[in-house]
Amino acid sequence: MSSTISFSFSWFSHNLFLVVASIVFTYILIRAIYNLFLSPLSAIPGPWYAAFSDLWMTIHALRLRRCGVVQELFDSYGPVVRIGPNKVVFKDLSTMRSVYTVHKFDKSSYYKGLLTNDNDHAMTTLEHAGHSIRRKGYAPHYTPTNVSRFQPEMHEVTLELVNTLDSVSGKNPLECLAVFRHLMVDVVVSSSYGYRLGAVSKWAADVEDPLSMAINDFPKRGILRSTIPGWAWNIVCRFPNNRWKQMCDSDKIMAEFVSARVYEMRAQMNAGKIGESEKIPMLQRLLQHRYSSTVPMPDHDIISECMGHMIAGSDTTSTSLSYFFWELSRRADILKKLQSELDEAMPNTRVIPDISVLQELPYLGAFIKEGLRVYSAVPSSLERVVPPSTSKNGASDEIFDLMGYGLPPGTIVSTQAWSMHRDPSIFPSPATFLPERWLEPFSSPETLSRMAQHMIPFGVGTRICGGQGLAQMMMKIVIAAVVRNFDIVAPPETNERSMEIKDSFVSAVTVLHGRIVPSP
Numbered sequence: 001m002s003s004t005i006s007f008s009f010s011w012f013s014h015n016l017f018l019v020v021a022s023i024v025f026t027y028i029l030i031r032a033i034y035n036l037f038l039s040p041l042s043a044i045p046g047p048w049y050a051a052f053s054d055l056w057m058t059i060h061a062l063r064l065r066r067c068g069v070v071q072e073l074f075d076s077y078g079p080v081v082r083i084g085p086n087k088v089v090f091k092d093l094s095t096m097r098s099v100y101t102v103h104k105f106d107k108s109s110y111y112k113g114l115l116t117n118d119n120d121h122a123m124t125t126l127e128h129a130g131h132s133i134r135r136k137g138y139a140p141h142y143t144p145t146n147v148s149r150f151q152p153e154m155h156e157v158t159l160e161l162v163n164t165l166d167s168v169s170g171k172n173p174l175e176c177l178a179v180f181r182h183l184m185v186d187v188v189v190s191s192s193y194g195y196r197l198g199a200v201s202k203w204a205a206d207v208e209d210p211l212s213m214a215i216n217d218f219p220k221r222g223i224l225r226s227t228i229p230g231w232a233w234n235i236v237c238r239f240p241n242n243r244w245k246q247m248c249d250s251d252k253i254m255a256e257f258v259s260a261r262v263y264e265m266r267a268q269m270n271a272g273k274i275g276e277s278e279k280i281p282m283l284q285r286l287l288q289h290r291y292s293s294t295v296p297m298p299d300h301d302i303i304s305e306c307m308g309h310m311i312a313g314s315d316t317t318s319t320s321l322s323y324f325f326w327e328l329s330r331r332a333d334i335l336k337k338l339q340s341e342l343d344e345a346m347p348n349t350r351v352i353p354d355i356s357v358l359q360e361l362p363y364l365g366a367f368i369k370e371g372l373r374v375y376s377a378v379p380s381s382l383e384r385v386v387p388p389s390t391s392k393n394g395a396s397d398e399i400f401d402l403m404g405y406g407l408p409p410g411t412i413v414s415t416q417a418w419s420m421h422r423d424p425s426i427f428p429s430p431a432t433f434l435p436e437r438w439l440e441p442f443s444s445p446e447t448l449s450r451m452a453q454h455m456i457p458f459g460v461g462t463r464i465c466g467g468q469g470l471a472q473m474m475m476k477i478v479i480a481a482v483v484r485n486f487d488i489v490a491p492p493e494t495n496e497r498s499m500e501i502k503d504s505f506v507s508a509v510t511v512l513h514g515r516i517v518p519s520p
């Protein structure tokens with residue numbers, strides 16, 4: 001009797017397996033046939049395997065080669081390419097405007113990988129309406145006038161860097177990326193919270209600031225956390241290694257730092273110790289921000305918003321600056337032109353001119369534009385989702401026309417700075433680093449305006465970089481102060497190979513081994 005039961009059971013389980021396997025196989029086959037031949041996206045050019053699965057692109061993304069691969073696809077298939085069953089990339093100015101500026105498509109769920117403290121901030125808020133409420137809270141902080149009020153803090157920390165460079169000058173190579181990150185962390189922290197962190201001074205004394213380290217660790221933590229299941233994450237974070245634990249805890253370290261600033265500032269505001277002033281740290285604005293007349297911005301949103309800005313502001317700006325100095329180490333001609341402009345504008349080597357003076361320096365401006373074109377710190381696709389309706393009358397399930405191809409609601413569309421910045425019809429000899437292309441008479445006013453329209457280092461439309469004003473100002477200040485005081489020489493280990501651009505949404509800083517020896 002028992003053997004009959006066991007026979008029946010194994011027969012049943014064997015057949016169950018076959019039934020399940022056939023259902024799965026049929027499902028995959030039907031999906032593949034649909035995606036390849038019947039989907040509204042099947043008319044769009046692209047490699048055939050893109051219609052099956054996103055896996056191949058995920059592999060390129062893990063190899064930090066995503067934007068290079070997308071560029072190769074544009075070269076082979078033209079300005080619209082299907083890169084996944086439900087994903088399309090394009091390289092076209094008017095389509096870019098339509099998606100990001102006119103229709104303001106919501107962001108794709110990809111951005112949820114950038115959550116801070118397991119909560120949204122402006123960059124990860126996918127829906128347009130929810131995002132604009134958040135953006136209203138922080139945007140006044142980054143207007144050029146407001147950011148310029150924080151120049152004393154920016155100058156102080158930059159001159160501290162110059163003094164430190166003086167003491168190591170010509171002797172030891174400098175790990176650019178790390179030092180510029182410390183500098184940006186100091187600047188973002190002082191302008192956001194009115195708090196002096198002293199990351200640069202600690203770095204000069206060979207002490208790593210824990211917050212600065214956590215900001216650096218956060219992206220690596222994010223990649224790991226999103227690739228392994230929760231239970232495995234809990235196990236790996238128990239490895240008995242302090243440095244490893246610090247990386248796992250980077251989110252917590254940042255959240256604790258910001259929470260402490262929130263409670264400090266609220267206490268001061270409640271005690272009436274913060275008077276009326278023109279110079280308001282961002283946190284104070286957020287504490288006063290209301291989602292509606294009755295709903296103040298909750299603390300957990302304030303904390304994640306502040307964390308988002310620390311992450312968005314530090315690596316991007318420090319990566320850009322590192323590449324700019326690498327370029328200067330190879331191009332004595334450009335360095336000389338910058339130095340002669342700055343010798344005049346900055347007569348005292350240790351007094352950084354007001355930003356209104358730096359803004360008027362044409363070659364400095366052209367150098368930064370060209371740097372952002374070639375070394376965009378966010379070179380990858382900025383994904384958006386085709387909404388149910390793009391018509392004014394709100395008709396649903398409408399097909400969105402993208403360069404003659406109909407895209408159904410839910411399709412993920414994007415363009416990438418890497419390709420927009422390398423279009424040879426807009427930027428002749430795109431691989432050449434040429435600041436002059438941004439100056440008259442080298443380029444006509446019409447050419448300059450066309451080039452400017454194609455530049456998207458800070459994104460485009462309503463989701464454009466919130467801290468652009470601060471980034472632009474800091475890049476000018478740092479380049480002016482360092483170039484006025486030093487020549488830039490790269491040591492032999494810094495070369496084309498070590499500086500090769502890789503990307504994982506932002507340029508992958510883990511592979512940037514930029515070291516520069518300043519020599520006076």
Ligand code: HEM
Nearest residue numbers: 122123312313316317377378382458459463465466467471
């Ligand atoms: C060279 C430096 C920087 C570059 C290249 C850069 C680039 C970008 C890009 C491309 C986006 C848009 C992402 C998208 O559309 O998906 C963005 C968003 C953002 N960035 Fe930056 N960024 C830089 C510096 C900064 C700084 C210094 C801050 C602030 C301290 C900052 C804060 C933000 C914020 C808050 C957002 C989200 C904007 C929103 O959705 O409201 N960024 N950045």
